[in-house]
Amino acid sequence: xxxxxxxxxxxxxxxxxxxxxxxxxxxxxxxxxxxxxxxxxxxxxxxxxxxxxxxxxxxxxxxxxxxxxxxxxxxxxxxxxxxxxxxxxxx
Numbered sequence: 001x002x003x004x005x006x007x008x009x010x011x012x013x014x015x016x017x018x019x020x021x022x023x024x025x026x027x028x029x030x031x032x033x034x035x036x037x038x039x040x041x042x043x044x045x046x047x048x049x050x051x052x053x054x055x056x057x058x059x060x061x062x063x064x065x066x067x068x069x070x071x072x073x074x075x076x077x078x079x080x081x082x083x084x085x086x087x088x089x090x091x
Contacts, residue, residue: 004057005035005091008050012037014091017079022086034069034087036076 005014018032019025035054041047051068060066071079080087
């Protein structure tokens with residue numbers, strides 16, 4: 001997925017958060033990935049399209065447990081506050 005993120009977003013960092021990082025994930029848990037990038041579309045429609053392209057290019061099937069959250073620096077602060085420190089940089 002790293003190559004896909006780099007191709008689609010040019011720069012940024014990726015983080016995992018939620019039950020996977022806390023260590024209390026179960027079989028039905030989602031895997032939350034926060035992608036922090038400088039040059040994101042401002043429109044939610046364009047971001048949704050970008051998320052779809054990332055999922056498609058990664059070859060993830062429909063119903064995949066991966067939940068991708070595309071954020072800028074300001075939005076990342078909100079995620080950091082709400083994770084309670086359960087966040088880990090992966091790329």
